[in-house]
Amino acid sequence: MTGNKxxxxxxxxxxxxxxxxxxxxxxxxxxxxxxxxxxxxxxxDYTVEAGAFMQEFKKDIRQANAKYTEKIIVVSGVISxxxxxxxxxxxxxxxxxxxxxxxxxxxxxxxxxxxALKAGDRVSIxxxxxxxxxxEILESEKIEFKRCTLTK
Amino acid sequence: xxxxxxxxxxxMTTGSLFAQKKTTTSAVISFxxxxxxxxxxxxxxxxxxxxxxxxxxxLAFEVTIKNFAFSNPRIxxxxxxxxxxxxxxxxxxxxKGDIKNLKDVNFGKDGSYKVTVAGEITIHGVTKPIESTGxxxxxGSKIKATSDFKIKLEDFNVNGGAIAAGKVSKEPAISxxxxx
Numbered sequence: 001m002t003g004n005k006x007x008x009x010x011x012x013x014x015x016x017x018x019x020x021x022x023x024x025x026x027x028x029x030x031x032x033x034x035x036x037x038x039x040x041x042x043x044x045d046y047t048v049e050a051g052a053f054m055q056e057f058k059k060d061i062r063q064a065n066a067k068y069t070e071k072i073i074v075v076s077g078v079i080s081x082x083x084x085x086x087x088x089x090x091x092x093x094x095x096x097x098x099x100x101x102x103x104x105x106x107x108x109x110x111x112x113x114x115x116a117l118k119a120g121d122r123v124s125i126x127x128x129x130x131x132x133x134x135x136e137i138l139e140s141e142k143i144e145f146k147r148c149t150l151t152k
Numbered sequence: 153x154x155x156x157x158x159x160x161x162x163x164m165t166t167g168s169l170f171a172q173k174k175t176t177t178s179a180v181i182s183f184x185x186x187x188x189x190x191x192x193x194x195x196x197x198x199x200x201x202x203x204x205x206x207x208x209x210x211l212a213f214e215v216t217i218k219n220f221a222f223s224n225p226r227i228x229x230x231x232x233x234x235x236x237x238x239x240x241x242x243x244x245x246x247x248k249g250d251i252k253n254l255k256d257v258n259f260g261k262d263g264s265y266k267v268t269v270a271g272e273i274t275i276h277g278v279t280k281p282i283e284s285t286g287x288x289x290x291x292g293s294k295i296k297a298t299s300d301f302k303i304k305l306e307d308f309n310v311n312g313g314a315i316a317a318g319k320v321s322k323e324p325a326i327s328x329x330x331x332x
């Protein structure tokens with residue numbers, strides 16, 4: 001009788017340990033196979049106009065970086081240039097007076113959208129903001145985005 | 153007055169036609185730190201800034217660490233964290249150097265030219281000398297510069313348990329591709 005109780009207790013512990021182990025494996029599997037969602041399906045944290053957005057960085061870059069970095073933002077403005085290469089199609093919106101600019105690198109599945117655009121088009125682009133900093137090469141400020149897509 | 157304007161316009165046009173410093177804001181820098189047991193630590197940055205002076209051979213790159221795009225959110229977060237690249241404190245990586253065999257490159261003639269580039273690379277706030285080979289392809293008005301090389305993470309004070317555990321390569325492969 002006592003032996004049966006002991007075996008039953010060990011069995012319960014073993015089952016609990018296996019469940020915990022499977023749960024841990026499932027969590028790790030999820031964390032390491034997780035992929036960024038298609039930005040088209042992600043809700044934006046902010047919606048801004050390009051000119052005002054650049055001004056905000058110019059006014060206080062530290063505060064703007066704290067507010068916007070790694071956030072999903074919809075930026076509206078007029079395209080200044082499209083820089084295309086084999087695997088890229090980056091959209092640029094420039095501030096012609098200061099030389100500062102915003103650049104949007106598109107998600108692979110949305111590259112065709114960027115390639116179809118041209119300078120002068122008014123667009124709304126949604127992407128993950130990587131913040132702003134100063135370029136010593138260009139002697140101007142820039143704000144960079146990754147995983148971008150068009151919203152319209 | 154008209155003559156002065158004409159001369160000024162001529163000087164400006166000639167200057168832009170023969171401009172020697174070329175820049176791009178869409179150079180691609182990729183790194184691959186994958187190992188046999190982890191295929192995730194690799195990423196591309198498609199908005200690197202590069203400049204090339206075709207007269208002096210001076211070459212420079214700047215890349216924003218936070219704009220490296222990973223497929224996995226967790227790995228991207230680790231990459232930017234304090235224990236790794238600490239991108240809040242060290243937001244950019246840079247390279248400044250020269251093409252050592254500039255005389256072998258004819259920027260006025262289409263072709264593929266092997267070059268050796270030497271200079272200083274700064275990553276994670278640490279500056280080290282570096283030398284690498286690369287290729288410059290001239291095609292009409294376009295110049296394409298590519299190079300592949302490896303860096304040792306410990307040289308740049310980038311250490312972590314994942315490296316010791318074999319999940320991140322001690323010597324990631326870096327690939328640079330710039331079109332001017």
